[in-house]
Amino acid sequence: MKLPRIHIGRPQQLAALLLLFFLAECVWIISRQQISQQDYRYARCGREMWERPSPLAGYFTTCGNFNGDGTFAYRVAGFPLTVQRLALLASDKFRKPENRLYVGGTLNGSTWEARHELSSIIYLLHLPFVLFAIWLGAGLWWVARRLFGNEGGFLALGLYCTCPTILHYAVSPNNDVLAMWGLYGLIYTAIGVAHAMQGPRRKWKPRILLLTLAIGLTAAAHLLAAMVGFVAAVVFMLYVAEHRRSAVIQIPIFAAIGAIAILFGFYSFRPAPFSYVFTGGGARFWFSLDAASRFLPDPTNAAILIATLVAVILYAGTRRTRYFGNTAPLLMVLILLPLATTQTISAPLLWALPFLFTFIGGTFADALETRHRKLFLGLTGAILLTQTIICLAALPTLTR
Numbered sequence: 001m002k003l004p005r006i007h008i009g010r011p012q013q014l015a016a017l018l019l020l021f022f023l024a025e026c027v028w029i030i031s032r033q034q035i036s037q038q039d040y041r042y043a044r045c046g047r048e049m050w051e052r053p054s055p056l057a058g059y060f061t062t063c064g065n066f067n068g069d070g071t072f073a074y075r076v077a078g079f080p081l082t083v084q085r086l087a088l089l090a091s092d093k094f095r096k097p098e099n100r101l102y103v104g105g106t107l108n109g110s111t112w113e114a115r116h117e118l119s120s121i122i123y124l125l126h127l128p129f130v131l132f133a134i135w136l137g138a139g140l141w142w143v144a145r146r147l148f149g150n151e152g153g154f155l156a157l158g159l160y161c162t163c164p165t166i167l168h169y170a171v172s173p174n175n176d177v178l179a180m181w182g183l184y185g186l187i188y189t190a191i192g193v194a195h196a197m198q199g200p201r202r203k204w205k206p207r208i209l210l211l212t213l214a215i216g217l218t219a220a221a222h223l224l225a226a227m228v229g230f231v232a233a234v235v236f237m238l239y240v241a242e243h244r245r246s247a248v249i250q251i252p253i254f255a256a257i258g259a260i261a262i263l264f265g266f267y268s269f270r271p272a273p274f275s276y277v278f279t280g281g282g283a284r285f286w287f288s289l290d291a292a293s294r295f296l297p298d299p300t301n302a303a304i305l306i307a308t309l310v311a312v313i314l315y316a317g318t319r320r321t322r323y324f325g326n327t328a329p330l331l332m333v334l335i336l337l338p339l340a341t342t343q344t345i346s347a348p349l350l351w352a353l354p355f356l357f358t359f360i361g362g363t364f365a366d367a368l369e370t371r372h373r374k375l376f377l378g379l380t381g382a383i384l385l386t387q388t389i390i391c392l393a394a395l396p397t398l399t400r
Contacts, residue, residue, distance in 0.1 A: 011150050015141045015157060019134050022161040025395060026130040029171045030122060032399040039077075039125050042173040046078020049268070051085075060273035069282065069344055071266045072220035073175040076132070080124040129177050133170035136181040137161060140354050143188050144361040147325045151380070152365030156357040158384045159307065162391040163357075164300045168398050169350055176347045179225035182218030184354045186226070187332060189214050190233030194240035197247060212255040216262025223282040224341060225351055230256065232335065236328060281343035288340035291349040300394045303387035308356065310379070311363040318366070326362040329355040 045063035049071065063074070137160050145153025160166060169177045193207045211233070219226035230252065237248045267274040296305055315321045315330065336352035367376040 011145065011153070014154065015138070015145075018141075018154070018157050018161050019137050022137060022167075023130065023134060025161075025167055025391070026127075026133070026171050029167065029395060029398050030126045030130075032396075033122060033126070033171070035122050035125075036172075039122070039173060042074055042077035043081055043121075043125055044078075046074040046076070047081050047085075048078070049075050050078050050082040060267065060270065069280075070175040070179070070219075070221045070223070072178050072217065073129075073173055075266065076128045076178065077125050077173040080128060081121070084124065125173055126171055129173060130170050132181045133166065133177055136184060136354060139185060139188075140357060144358050147358075148362045148365035151368050152361035154361075155307075155364050155380055155384065156361030159304055159357045159360060159387060160354065162384070162387045163304060163353060164298075164391055164394045164398060165295065165350060166353060167391070167395075169347065171398065175221045176350050178221035179218060179346075180351045180354060182214060182221050183225045183229045183351050186211070186214040186218050186229040187233055187236065187328070187355075190237050191240060191328070193251065194237040194244075194248065197241045197244040208251055208255060209258075211251070212258035213262065215255055215259035219259055219263045219277075220266045222346060223277065224285055224339070224346070224348070226259070227283055228335060228339070232332060239324070282341075284343045285339050285341050285348075287338045289338055290340065291347065292337050295349055300390050302390060303383045304356075307360045307364070307383050311360045314363040314367055315359075320370075321363045321366045326359055326366075329358040329362070333359060 041063060045061045048061040048063075061074075137157060140160055141153045141157040144156040169180075189207065189211045193204070193211050196203045196207050215226055215230060215233075218229055234248070234252050237251070238245055241248050263277065264274055267277075295301060315326060332355040333352045336348045336355070339348035341348070364376060364380055367373075368380070370376075
């Protein structure tokens with residue numbers, strides 16, 4: 001089996017620079033943050049999942065059975081701390097017996113020394129979520145560039161990297177940034193599966209396995225995001241795979257079964273806490289535009305709002321922009337924007353943002369191919385420059 005050739009050209013280098021800029025913003029914010037009670041909760045319960053998943057009889061962790069709350073973020077937050085603890089245990093074997101922190105794998109005496117042995121806790125807790133946000137940014141650029149060319153890809157990525165809402169969620173432990181990452185990957189993996197079904201069967205299996213993984217990880221972050229993504233994925237697959245629709249019906253069924261197995265694994269294959277996935281109410285929702293009414297008038301999103309209005313006008317008024325590549329992300333925005341969870345505190349608006357940036361990138365890329373290219377090229381540059389300045393000015397407010 002031949003490995004795919006990886007070509008790193010000028011577009012890839014520029015995309016990497018944008019993502020490094022995003023990383024620098026996040027590191028600057030984290031360096032000025034203090035460890036919060038929420039951080040302690042994610043750290044403690046995440047470590048319990050990895051190290052001892054049964055601290056209390058009848059409960060998955062000391063945080064309870066996660067009624068409606070995904071376990072993915074807890075495991076992501078606790079994993080670096082567990083690895084550091086294992087590293088301390090390994091290095092402890094080289095200490096003199098009287099200087100060891102651990103005896104028989106348990107802490108020797110007070111935890112004071114161990115707390116001082118652990119280092120960079122806030123970075124260990126927060127940076128994994130930044131890396132997932134960077135991963136999503138790279139995926140967003142790849143999808144938008146593949147669909148709309150370099151201009152569309154860089155506009156979408158530029159807005160993503162300078163969006164204060166994205167930065168706010170990327171620099172702290174939470175399930176929403178993971179749900180955003182999983183949902184975007186789920187939708188475009190499903191579309192990729194449908195496209196692959198037009199070709200030889202040998203190309204189906206890897207993509208179907210990837211779709212199964214995407215559904216499972218999204219469900220581990222937020223059940224509602226996985227359910228919305230699953231339904232949307234089936235609809236998009238039926239639309240794209242015109243001559244393979246009988247096979248499309250089977251693929252989501254097998255993918256859903258595999259995703260349930262992945263989700264079961266996040267609960268350490270324990271039936272009792274896993275049952276709360278179905279009874280905890282994490283997927284309960286209603287409709288509200290409160291989140292959108294707060295996001296749109298926010299001055300830190302001024303350039304994004306202008307770009308959105310221009311993109312909607314272009315989509316409504318120009319026939320060349322109304323095709324599947326632009327319509328699919330627009331539909332996802334319209335589906336996610338009015339959602340509001342009732343059992344847990346979640347941010348479906350955040351999940352919609354990568355789709356919004358994809359839609360903006362697509363419509364602007366189409367406009368750049370018209371005789372008004374110079375006008376829209378100047379508008380694109382002005383939007384990116386303005387949003388970058390606004391975002392940099394807003395960084396100090398994101399440290400709170």
